[in-house]
Amino acid sequence: MNAFLALALNGFREARRNRITMLIAGFALLALLMSTLLADVSVASIERVLVDMGLAGMSLMLVVLAIFLSATQLGKEIERRTIFMVVSKPVSRATFILGRMAGNMITLGVLLLAMTAIFWIELAVMHCPMRSQYLAAIGTLYVELLVLSSIGFAMSSFAGSIVSAMVTAGIYIAGHLSGDIYRLGERAQNALVTGVAKAAYYFLPQLDRLDYKPHATHLLSVSGSDVALAVAYAFGYSGIMLALAVLFFSRRDFK
Amino acid sequence: MALTFFPLMRIFRSGRTRKSGAFTRLRCSGCIPAPHSFSPLSLNTLSPFLPSQVTMTEDSKTPSPAPIELKGVSKQYRLGFWLAKKVQALKSLDLKVDSGQIFGLLGPNGAGKSTTIKILMNLVQASEGTVRLFGLPPSDPKARRQVGYLPENPMPYDYLTGREFVTLGAQLAGYDPKKTKARVEEVLDEVGMTRSAGMQIRRYSKGMVQRVAFAQALVGEPRLLILDEPTSGLDPVGRRQIRDIILHERAKGTTILFCTHIIPDIEALCDHVAVLVSGRLRKEGSVRDLLTTKAPAVEIGLEGLNRGQLESLTGGSAPEAIHELEGRLLVRVKGEESNTLITKIIAAGGRITQVQQVRFSLEDLFMDVVKDAGYKASPGGEIIG
Ligand SMILES: Nc1ncnc2c1ncn2[C@@H]1O[C@H](COP(=O)(O)OP(=O)(O)O)[C@@H](O)[C@H]1O
């Protein structure tokens, strides 16, 4: 097995044996089930409540987990010195980062699949169909997790775990407001504000472009080319973040 | 580098046989630290060391590059909030480990042993100097393919079992997947961990962790083993086992660099030793040479004189140590002074109760070197800036 695959699968194994990850996963699945109970109560529009709660719950849990994993992993490896016996092997630092990243994406992917399965079952129980809007929202959520993970790694390749987690969470929030920030810049009278807002818009990941939850709630039509563009943009953004992570991490001393 | 050496290469090619043994001896007998750079200016000082350089750069049929070569390596760690404080952990270190050697790096705490090893393993980058593993920079994964590394106080992933961790080590080392399973069992057996290999590492004792970590260093069948205090934290049985493994690896022709502050380990295992104190290389040579370069000491036991009288007898040449034991005195002097002192003691009315040759040990040498270096039980590198 090559080193990248070994690292990725080991990362997944680590997550499976990690109490915090399992706790978050268990809690998320439980919360999804609970939403059915709530949905039972409000008879009015069962499907809408189910979809709102389900998608928001999945998104919140997995976003928290993605940030937690990516922002703390490198710091933990360095602090506990587990990294010594890994990067001293004939494994480049790039392979190490990408392998760890892939491990996280496997973990997040498996959890997302499990949650989707539960979500689907709930819909079926309530005699509601699985709509393309829901699948779009779930698929783009995964891409969003990729973006967040790459930002987490880029941060933690040079900063500590707490700072990395906070900055990544901040970027997550700001990234969802990137459209608003852009509009604010356009409307502002002050050239400086406009400049800063535009710079922020280009620097921040445009996560609102990856957010298809409103389409799922309001059953708006989803344009395939919009999704494709947003995903391509996200891949590009993640690629740059990972390149930065490798660049910073390659110069780092482990003491 | 090749360009600079070109004219000299010719000379050596026409002149000598290029067998590595001869060159090795040539280099070792000097025991002088090699010069620091490859610049043309230092060619003169470099000349005793040239042959190995030449064979390294020139001809692929002649001996392959040395497993380890450090030239003028310095390391400063930056400290403090603004990283303004610096600690000089290593200062222009030159070190060459030849193929098949068991090379001991000896030094007190904070001498820079681990720093040296981390530089070799690409965990830390040298501030200055050149570092080569089999002729390649440590940052090149190809260089590390041939190397097995056991860190100081190793920390394996504790959520894995011993077997899983060693298997991961084999996968990361690029070991043949078809043979991995058998090889993992083989090394687990070698370090005596077969029975607990299915248990999670978080339940291991320190000695068990050390063994599993050693197993992951061995699993890729490395040509070079780099061991940072391999026997520290082990019980006598464990220490013996580790020593046996090292000897076994030596028999297979593996080159080994290991650092320790445990002198008996060096005496028992190494053929070559370098003493590092406060980041500087203080002594280097074959263990045999070092142990015989100094005249052995003699310990004389006597009665009938008190300490003051004895001290006046020894006069200018200070004895190495005087001990008082239940009315008897034990004095240790250099071998060549023992006869004179014995005569004087008898003349002064003392009675000799014993004369014993003290084998000069590496420990004595070590203490000498450490003392000469002005090291006063204050470990660590200099804090500069
Ligand atoms: N991460 C670090 N930051 C600052 N100084 C360090 C660091 N690691 C080691 N040092 C310093 O470098 C010197 C050498 O340390 P080390 O190589 O660990 O010594 P040894 O392994 O011989 O005991 C010591 O003075 C130590 O304090």
Ligand SMILES: [Mg+2]
């Ligand atoms: Mg050390």
